[in-house]
Amino acid sequence: MSVRFVIVKLLRAILTIWLVVTFVFFVLRLSGDPVAQLLPDDVDKQTVQFYRELWGLDQPVGVQYLRYIEALLQGDLGISFRNNLDAFQLVMERVPKTALLGGTALLFALGFGIPLGIYAALHRDTAIDRAIMSVAVFGFSLPNFFLGIMLILIFSLQLRWLPSSGSGTWWHLLMPAVTLGTGFGAQIARYARSAMIDVTNRAYMRTAEAKGAGQTRKLYVHALPNAAIPIVTITGMKIGELLGWAVVTETVFAWPGIGRLLTSAVAMRDLAVVQCIMLILAVTMVSANFIVDLAYGWLDPRVRAQRQGER
Amino acid sequence: MTIAAAPAPSRPLTHRLGLGGLRRVPAVVLIAFAVLALALVVTLFAQFMMPYDYDAMNLRARLTPPLPWEGSNPAHPLGTDKLGRDVLSRLLIATQTSIALALLGTIIGAVLGTVLGFLAAHFRGIVDEVISALVDFQAAMPYFIIALAVLAFMGNSIVVFLFLMAIYGWEKYARITRGLVLSAREEGYARAQHALGAGPLRTYGIHILPNIVSPLIVQLTVNFPDTILFETSLSFLGLGVRPPLTSLGQMLGDGRDYLVTAWWLAVVPGLTIFLVTLAMSIVGDFLRTHLDPSLQD
Numbered sequence: 001m002s003v004r005f006v007i008v009k010l011l012r013a014i015l016t017i018w019l020v021v022t023f024v025f026f027v028l029r030l031s032g033d034p035v036a037q038l039l040p041d042d043v044d045k046q047t048v049q050f051y052r053e054l055w056g057l058d059q060p061v062g063v064q065y066l067r068y069i070e071a072l073l074q075g076d077l078g079i080s081f082r083n084n085l086d087a088f089q090l091v092m093e094r095v096p097k098t099a100l101l102g103g104t105a106l107l108f109a110l111g112f113g114i115p116l117g118i119y120a121a122l123h124r125d126t127a128i129d130r131a132i133m134s135v136a137v138f139g140f141s142l143p144n145f146f147l148g149i150m151l152i153l154i155f156s157l158q159l160r161w162l163p164s165s166g167s168g169t170w171w172h173l174l175m176p177a178v179t180l181g182t183g184f185g186a187q188i189a190r191y192a193r194s195a196m197i198d199v200t201n202r203a204y205m206r207t208a209e210a211k212g213a214g215q216t217r218k219l220y221v222h223a224l225p226n227a228a229i230p231i232v233t234i235t236g237m238k239i240g241e242l243l244g245w246a247v248v249t250e251t252v253f254a255w256p257g258i259g260r261l262l263t264s265a266v267a268m269r270d271l272a273v274v275q276c277i278m279l280i281l282a283v284t285m286v287s288a289n290f291i292v293d294l295a296y297g298w299l300d301p302r303v304r305a306q307r308q309g310e311r
Numbered sequence: 312m313t314i315a316a317a318p319a320p321s322r323p324l325t326h327r328l329g330l331g332g333l334r335r336v337p338a339v340v341l342i343a344f345a346v347l348a349l350a351l352v353v354t355l356f357a358q359f360m361m362p363y364d365y366d367a368m369n370l371r372a373r374l375t376p377p378l379p380w381e382g383s384n385p386a387h388p389l390g391t392d393k394l395g396r397d398v399l400s401r402l403l404i405a406t407q408t409s410i411a412l413a414l415l416g417t418i419i420g421a422v423l424g425t426v427l428g429f430l431a432a433h434f435r436g437i438v439d440e441v442i443s444a445l446v447d448f449q450a451a452m453p454y455f456i457i458a459l460a461v462l463a464f465m466g467n468s469i470v471v472f473l474f475l476m477a478i479y480g481w482e483k484y485a486r487i488t489r490g491l492v493l494s495a496r497e498e499g500y501a502r503a504q505h506a507l508g509a510g511p512l513r514t515y516g517i518h519i520l521p522n523i524v525s526p527l528i529v530q531l532t533v534n535f536p537d538t539i540l541f542e543t544s545l546s547f548l549g550l551g552v553r554p555p556l557t558s559l560g561q562m563l564g565d566g567r568d569y570l571v572t573a574w575w576l577a578v579v580p581g582l583t584i585f586l587v588t589l590a591m592s593i594v595g596d597f598l599r600t601h602l603d604p605s606l607q608d
Contacts, residue, residue, distance in 0.1 A: 016451045024457060031464035137596065141589035143540050145547050145560075146581035149567060153574055237450070244455030248544050252567070262456070263548060266463035274460055281453045289451055 009293050013286045020282040024275060025068060029061050034269035038081055055081060055271075068275075077279070078272030082265075087272040091258060091280060097167060098257030102246055104177040106235075109185035114231065117192025118224075124197060132189065139186025144245050148179040148252035165254035176253040180245055184238065191234045195227040202226070229299050236292025240285040340597045346590035350410055357407035361400035362386075366555060369395035374573045390575050392566075398579055401557055406583060408558040409546075412469075413538040416476030420538075421531055424481035428488025429515055432496070442485060449482040455541065462550040472542075472551050479541050480534045487530055491523040498522075525602045532595035536588040543584050559584045 035051050052058045056067060071078065077088040120132040155175065156164035163172050199205065200223060208222045247259030254260070258277055265273040353360065369391065376383045377390040377398070384391075389398040431442040458475045465471045492515070495501055504514045543560030545551035547567075552558035559580045566576030 012447070016448055019448055020452050020457070024460065027457075027461050028464050031466065137592050138589065141536065141585060141592045143543060143581070143584050143588065145544060145563065146577075146585055149563070149570065149577050149581060153570060153578070157571060157574075240451075240453045241455070243453055244544075247456060247459065248548065251548060262459070266460055266550075269464070278453075278457065278460065281456055285453050286451060 005297070006294070009290060013290050016286050017279070017282050021072070021275070021279055022065075024278045025065055026061070028271055028274060029064070033057065034081065034271055038269055055079075072279075077276045080265075080273050081270045082268055082273075087276040090273060091261065091276045094256060094258045094261045095280070097255065098246060098250070098259060100173065101176055101180060101250070101255055101257055102242060104173060105179075105181035105184065105246075105249075106242065108177055108181035109188050110235070111185075112181075113185040113188025114192045117189040118196050118227070120189070121193045121196030121200070122219075129193075133193070136186040136189045139189075140183045142183065144179050144183055145248050145252055147182060148175065148249060151175045151179060152252075167255055172253075172255075176249050176255050179252065180242070180249045183245070184242055187238065188231065188235065192227070192231055195230040196223065198230075199223050199227045225299070229296065232295055232299060233292055236288045236295075239288040240281075243281055243285065336597070340593055343590035343593035343597075346586055347594060350406060350587050350590075353403055354407045354410040354414075357403040361397075361403045363397040363400045365396065365400040365404040365557065367396060367400075371395065374569070376573070377575045377579070389579055390573070392573070392576055393569060398575065401562060402559075402579055402583060405557045405559045405562050405580060406587075408552055408556060409539060409542055409560065409584070410587070412473060412476060412542050412552070412558070413535060416473055416479065416542070417531060417535050417538045419473075419477035420479060420481040420534070421484050421527065423477060424484025424486075425488045425527060427481070428485040429492055431485065431489045432492035433511060433515070439489075442489075446482040446485050449478075454479060455544070458541075459545060459548065459550060462545060467553050469552070469556070472545070476538055476541060480537060483530055483534065484527060487526055488523065491526065492519060495519045495522055529595065529599045529602055532591060532598055536591045536595070539584065539588055539591075 033052070035048055035055070035057060039048060039051065049058070056064055059067070068078075077086070077091075079085070080087050080090050083090075116132050116136075120129040123129050151162075152164045152175070155162040162175055163169075164175075166172050204226075205218065205222060208218050213222065246257065247262060249255065250257045250259035251263055258280070262274065262277045265277065372384065372387065372391050372395040373393055375387050375391040375395075378385065378388050387397050387399065389402060391397055392401070427442050427445075431439040458479070461475060462472060496519070501514060501519055504518050509518075542551055542558065543563070546553075546558045546560030547564040549561075549564055552561045554561070562580035563577055563584070566573070566578075566580065569576050
């Protein structure tokens, strides 16, 4: 893979992060003075002025922005308005919880989605294929807040098997992870099936057949590595969606991750914390896309060769 | 139809839609179409269908369960909420709001994306670069979460909300249109139009657009459930549609606080969202296989 390709991709990734950060910065400031929102109504003007100066909100927006970017480049993400703690630390405390939830959901989605999709493709147009694909359509049409609520109704309120909220034990993880992973897994199953069907129609599969490769060899050596390419791409592209759904899922199950922190910070107009969360999410998403881009070249020798030729 | 002027789609549109032989349409798809038709009727006529005013309170009939359950009241077939408001009436209005918003958002987004795609393909050069960069940017940012923050800070505004919904997904239309127009311009019929002296607007609007419309319609059906989920999720979080207005997501978010005592307040709107998105996905899949085989994934 050419160095140039990596650098171009890297610059694009940084540009995207910068755009997100800038966009969020200005939108949050367009909407009025957070100090007025944060303090009680009967506070005197001096106090308001004190806080505005403390947080630098008395400056013109342009100056605020330059200060913000300058601090950002030095690794300073600001102080939470609410409790004067370092915003970055506040957010990082929550990251493991969201990573645990998102990671489990992703494993669940891939662990079910890929095998089911491949199985359906190998038994194309049979009853089992149609059954798997019907379940998949159900799975991704099911809004995950509704799935979460149904799970709570059944397993927490009716059967009393699982806790409905919190994150103390592994049992707490089960329902949120299933809720977050189901829709994603259903999509993965569909993509895996079509990727697999696409691959089996290719010339190299006929070649493998002609060479006398057995079913197992054909599947594991010829079909799967090729089918992996679109599956990896789609997984990377959908990471952002997964993060969005994580916010909803965390709210449903009172899971103490960054999604919940975001909804409360947004309600409190805690600018520094909201900006910090946005930055971390943007970095996560852009890194995922970046890794997929690199993995793409690594998985597909044709792309590798093409990139070296082009750039 | 003007399609006749163009050589590309050889089969008539009705045939490609599967309307030529309705018998070959699977029952599931017909049911899905029926669900969507019902949803459309509700969207258009909810005001005339609801038995009560959706905001009318009746504190003596609070939290009545829906019909087959014990303690239910035939006057309120889907029960009542914490303020004794009729759930059926609220459901109808909420469905109207959700579908109208999603429809409007999807259509604005589709028009915006298609126009930008045309512009990118027509002007190429710097315009193309900028639009393509915007497309990449849109696809690479955590849009749902940004929209969440924007809504929270901008406050209770349907216009802002609709704007955010329209921006959600436009880049897919732009990408498809740009690619299709670029290849369609090289087709004989487009070149012939150009040679005959047709201006770009005429060539694009009358000759190229009808030829590339099927993949765009398919994208519309794929996008619509996403837009509904976008609306309902944000309203569920208390950020999109807010009281006194109501939407399916807002009802569900409201009902969540009463899961222990009144499950139907969450289940009724949730099930409605599920049915509409499911029906739309089924119809979308059907159209995708019949309207445009090249788009199958």
